[in-house]
Amino acid sequence: MTQPSRMLTGAILWTGSDFAAASLLLQGSRISDVLPAGSTLPELPAECVTDLSGAAVFPGFVDAHAHPLIGGRELHGAPVRRARSLDEALRIVREFARANPDLPWIVGEGFDLSIDPSGIYFAADLDRAVPDRPVALRSSDIHTMWANTAALEAAGITRDTPEPSDGVIERRADGTPSGTLREWGAFMPLLRAVPRPPVEEVSAALLRGLRSLSTEGVTTVQDAWVELEDLDAYLEAARSGLPVRLNIALRAVPGRWPEQVRAFTDARERIDRLGLPDLTARTVKFFADGIIEGGTAHVSEPYHGGSCCGVPAWGAEELVEAAAAFDAAGFQLHIHAIGDAGMSRAIAAIRVAAERNGPRDRRPVIAHAQLVAPDDLARLVESDITVAVQPYWAKLDGVVRHLTNGRLRGEREHRQYPFKTMRDSGVRLASSSDYPITTPSPLQALGVAISRDEHGDLANSWIPDERLELSEAVEAATVAAAYTQFRDDALGRLVPGAPADFVVVSGIPERPGPADLINARVEATWRNGVPIYARRPADALTVH
Numbered sequence: 001m002t003q004p005s006r007m008l009t010g011a012i013l014w015t016g017s018d019f020a021a022a023s024l025l026l027q028g029s030r031i032s033d034v035l036p037a038g039s040t041l042p043e044l045p046a047e048c049v050t051d052l053s054g055a056a057v058f059p060g061f062v063d064a065h066a067h068p069l070i071g072g073r074e075l076h077g078a079p080v081r082r083a084r085s086l087d088e089a090l091r092i093v094r095e096f097a098r099a100n101p102d103l104p105w106i107v108g109e110g111f112d113l114s115i116d117p118s119g120i121y122f123a124a125d126l127d128r129a130v131p132d133r134p135v136a137l138r139s140s141d142i143h144t145m146w147a148n149t150a151a152l153e154a155a156g157i158t159r160d161t162p163e164p165s166d167g168v169i170e171r172r173a174d175g176t177p178s179g180t181l182r183e184w185g186a187f188m189p190l191l192r193a194v195p196r197p198p199v200e201e202v203s204a205a206l207l208r209g210l211r212s213l214s215t216e217g218v219t220t221v222q223d224a225w226v227e228l229e230d231l232d233a234y235l236e237a238a239r240s241g242l243p244v245r246l247n248i249a250l251r252a253v254p255g256r257w258p259e260q261v262r263a264f265t266d267a268r269e270r271i272d273r274l275g276l277p278d279l280t281a282r283t284v285k286f287f288a289d290g291i292i293e294g295g296t297a298h299v300s301e302p303y304h305g306g307s308c309c310g311v312p313a314w315g316a317e318e319l320v321e322a323a324a325a326f327d328a329a330g331f332q333l334h335i336h337a338i339g340d341a342g343m344s345r346a347i348a349a350i351r352v353a354a355e356r357n358g359p360r361d362r363r364p365v366i367a368h369a370q371l372v373a374p375d376d377l378a379r380l381v382e383s384d385i386t387v388a389v390q391p392y393w394a395k396l397d398g399v400v401r402h403l404t405n406g407r408l409r410g411e412r413e414h415r416q417y418p419f420k421t422m423r424d425s426g427v428r429l430a431s432s433s434d435y436p437i438t439t440p441s442p443l444q445a446l447g448v449a450i451s452r453d454e455h456g457d458l459a460n461s462w463i464p465d466e467r468l469e470l471s472e473a474v475e476a477a478t479v480a481a482a483y484t485q486f487r488d489d490a491l492g493r494l495v496p497g498a499p500a501d502f503v504v505v506s507g508i509p510e511r512p513g514p515a516d517l518i519n520a521r522v523e524a525t526w527r528n529g530v531p532i533y534a535r536r537p538a539d540a541l542t543v544h
Contacts (some may be wrong), residue, residue, distance in 0.1 A: 242278040
């Protein structure tokens with residue numbers, strides 16, 4: 001055995017199925033050995049030995065679908081995520097505007113779509129809070145925007161604006177926009193109207209978002225939505241040093257995708273030429289549909305009390321053609337699909353791309369899968385499609401109670417987020433946070449995945465038949481998510497030869513329950529044998 005450069009003792013290590021007492025030996029950036037309790041340990045200088053005092057060690061978590069730039073931007077905008085009511089949201093916006101009189105626009109990310117039971121928000125309310133400047137707020141699900149009159153005017157959204165094919169402009173009885181914009185076709189003009197910050201500011205926001213993930217034990221991230229105009233900011237962040245490995249997914253747009261094939265290929269080649277070790281651009285992101293809460297997810301049966309059947313973001317034929325073109329250019333396909341009809345279209349597009357372009361290691365991903373038609377389970381397996389799930393969503397919270405279930409009403413309410421059904425059917429599940437839509441914490445996601453309750457209370461499980469076992473949930477957050485990053489040969493396991501990516505966690509017994517995971521605390525995150533985060537920085541390499 002090669003002499004290790006560092007040894008971590010006194011820990012319980014995740015073995016792939018459970019925890020076991022063991023010591024972890026490192027040689028430079030890699031794990032050199034894992035020695036079970038009772039083994040003879042090598043003699044090392046005291047400064048090279050760290051006693052973890054009973055802490056648990058997981059492999060570095062891989063987040064298969066997140067939005068770190070949006071998360072980083074949120075930290076510098078109006079903090080509307082804190083709002084628990086409409087009035088509180090308006091107060092937060094008003095106070096933020098008063099505290100920032102020189103900002104030309106007031107923007108905010110993450111307001112809870114259920115703070116108004118209707119899910120519809122009005123420009124007039126924001127006009128009273130901030131009468132002198134445009135205000136643009138995005139909901140926590142990032143599929144809905146709330147704008148005041150000045151913002152709508154700046155974006156050119158009026159009563160004469162035609163209804164977009166891939167979005168919804170909520171309107172008053174006279175046809176004027178009410179202030180609620182749903183999906184990309186409706187709100188992208190608003191986002192484009194917001195003054196673009198300088199590259200350095202965007203880069204700093206990206207790094208803030210990535211650090212939020214790394215403090216929770218994440219070492220590798222799939223950024224699931226990147227606009228080409230932000231590429232320079234990503235490159236600047238990568239040159240300064242990324243805290244995690246990052247693969248980006250450039251967003252394909254209906255109608256514009258033929259020119260994007262060349263542009264995205266050029267962007268990928270530009271990144272490859274720079275040889276930045278932690279940044280790649282191998283993926284293209286599609287939105288097949290929207291969300292159930294806004295009535296925009298593409299479902300196979302009409303929404304309760306509403307129209308049939310959501311807002312497909314792409315026509316079926318155009319989605320197939322675009323997916324095949326990007327696949328032919330060597331890109332991995334990553335498709336957002338929440339409704340069961342949206343899932344069916346996404347699967348069909350991936351299957352046609354594979355049939356047209358022939359065999360290769362493509363590793364397609366469909367994200368979310370809130371509703372899945374039984375017939376599509378076999379198609380997911382046959383096409384080797386990984387489903388990037390968000391375990392933390394699978395709980396009966398305010399959004400589900402007040403908005404989601406009201407849209408579904410009936411049998412569909414009870415088959416949401418069918419994790420166990422998919423897993424038992426042979427579908428590969430990769431775990432993700434969708435940060436900042438919800439918490440970036442994989443530990444909290446694990447606790448909800450195995451309990452279907454936000455507090456980890458098995459007695460209050462929502463759709464308990466869809467609970468995962470702990471080993472299944474951890475696999476989804478490590479080696480299965482690494483598969484989507486083409487790194488399952490190296491990441492997600494604590495084994496000799498693997499990169500020394502691991503997470504030190506306090507508060508975890510050898511047989512943890514869901515509440516233990518939800519309440520546990522990340523003490524340190526290591527990547528390539530170096531601590532990239534420590535809760536107490538001065539103790540990052542404390543020797544006992």
